Each structure stands twice: as C-alpha cells, then as structure tokens.
Amino acid sequence: MTVDVSPTDIAGRLAEIQARIDAACEAAQRPAGSVRLLPVTKTVSEPLIRAAHAAGCRWFGENKVQEAQAKAEAMADLAADWCVIGHLQTNKARHVVQFAAELHSLDSVRLAEELDRRLQSAGRSLRVLIQVNTSGEASKSGLAPEEVPDFLQAISACQSLAVAGFMTLALPSEDDALVRACFQSLAQVRERARQDGPAHWRYDELSMGMSGDFELAIAEGATIVRLGTSIFGARD
Numbered sequence: 001m002t003v004d005v006s007p008t009d010i011a012g013r014l015a016e017i018q019a020r021i022d023a024a025c026e027a028a029q030r031p032a033g034s035v036r037l038l039p040v041t042k043t044v045s046e047p048l049i050r051a052a053h054a055a056g057c058r059w060f061g062e063n064k065v066q067e068a069q070a071k072a073e074a075m076a077d078l079a080a081d082w083c084v085i086g087h088l089q090t091n092k093a094r095h096v097v098q099f100a101a102e103l104h105s106l107d108s109v110r111l112a113e114e115l116d117r118r119l120q121s122a123g124r125s126l127r128v129l130i131q132v133n134t135s136g137e138a139s140k141s142g143l144a145p146e147e148v149p150d151f152l153q154a155i156s157a158c159q160s161l162a163v164a165g166f167m168t169l170a171l172p173s174e175d176d177a178l179v180r181a182c183f184q185s186l187a188q189v190r191e192r193a194r195q196d197g198p199a200h201w202r203y204d205e206l207s208m209g210m211s212g213d214f215e216l217a218i219a220e221g222a223t224i225v226r227l228g229t230s231i232f233g234a235r236d
C-alpha cells in the first residue's frame with residue numbers, strides 16, 4: 001500500500017518525472033527519448049497502476065514474481081508488459097515464462113538454463129538483462145563485474161534468451177561519486193560485452209537508476225530507469 005498519492009495525482013507526477021528525465025538527458029547531451037521510464041509497482045494498488053496506464057505507461061516492473069503475475073492477470077485488460085526486476089529463484093522460472101515480457105535480474109547459469117528450457121517448451125523467447133553487483137555489497141544479488149564475460153559464454157547456447165543488456169542497483173550513498181562509480185562499472189561491463197561477448201546478442205540496455213539516483217544514472221548512460229516511490233509515493 002502506498003500513502004498520500006491518489007489516482008488523480010498520477011498523471012501530474014509522471015509528467016514531473018518525465019520532465020526530470022528529459023532535463024537529465026539534455027544535461028548529458030543525450031537525445032530525448034533515449035531513456036525509458038519503467039514504473040515500479042511493487043506494493044502499489046491497482047487503481048494507481050491503472051491511473052499510470054491511463055497516463056500512458058505501457059510497462060511495469062515488479063520485484064516479486066508472484067506479485068507480478070497476480071497483477072498481470074488482474075490487469076490483463078490493460079495489455080501492458082510486465083518486467084520482473086528482483087531476484088528470481090530457479091524454481092520460480094516457470095512463472096516468468098507464463099507472463100513476463102522481460103527479466104532484469106538474471107544472475108545464474110542454472111536460472112538461465114531453466115528459463116531457456118521452459119521458454120522452448122512454451123515456444124517463446126524472453127528479453128533478459130543480467131544483474132551485476134556493482135556496489136560489492138553482500139546484501140545485493142548479481143554477478144561480480146569480472147564474472148560477466150565467462151557468464152555470457154556459459155549461457156550463449158540458451159537460444160530462447162535474448163540478452164538485451166545489464167542491470168544494477170547502486171550503492172545507497174549520499175556521496176555522488178560512489179553512486180556514479182557503480183553506474184560507470186555497469187557501462188564498462190557493457191563495453192566489454194560488446195567487444196568479446198557472444199555476437200548474436202546486442203547489449204543495448206543499461207537498467208540503472210531508481211528514485212534517489214536516476215539523474216546520475218542518466219548522466220552515466222542509463223537506457224532504463226526503474227522508478228517507484230517518485231511516481232507512486234512511499235511504500236509502507
């Protein structure tokens with residue numbers, strides 16, 4: 001549940017956020033429209049999500065797969081795409097295959113192989129981003145940056161996975177330099193993948209930046225920013 005924000009506020013809040021994204025693009029001399037806003041709807045009520053859809057949002061991010069699936073089913077009439085952005089246990093891979101358009105938190109070979117197997121049976125593919133732990137915090141999931149090249153080779157035969165790029169959460173810090181270093185690390189991971197990663201994938205996406213740090217992420221090349229509280233209000 002969120003507090004303080006009502007459905008009638010959502011369009012205005014989205015417009016404010018979009019203006020900040022546009023300004024950050026301009027400051028970074030990046031084209032307008034080069035950053036996509038992914039609204040993060042964890043714990044957000046259906047009326048607020050519907051208001052966001054009515055205001056033009058066509059995809060939503062959730063960190064828990066079952067909550068995401070329940071919402072996708074409850075709001076199937078919206079024809080929105082749902083992205084799973086939180087850590088996924090291998091035994092929940094089948095849920096992702098049932099409804100998700102994109103997974104931002106691929107972080108193990110076992111999970112990749114399980115997804116690939118189930119996607120092949122279902123006759124579909126899945127866009128995936130590889131989660132990288134750029135802050136080094138033990139509490140965060142994701143591969144260490146230096147593990148990514150071998151990981152890409154290890155999953156290169158997973159034909160139903162469309163590896164589209166990389167995702168990270170920055171260090172929660174007041175020190176902009178430390179936050180930026182996380183985003184720079186993800187951009188370097190992508191550079192390396194472009195040079196020597198499996199050539200059948202394009203590594204275009206950098207999913208980085210949340211409500212507290214998305215402008216820094218845009219300055220460092222984010223293509224997707226994942227925003228929850230700045231749109232929907234504080235979570236309980």
Ligand SMILES: *Cc1c(COP(=O)(O)O)cnc(C)c1O
Nearest residue numbers: 040063085210211226227228229
């Ligand atoms: C909750 C969440 C977000 C959004 O965080 P806010 O600070 O509310 O913008 C982004 N990414 C992930 C992985 C999340 O779990």
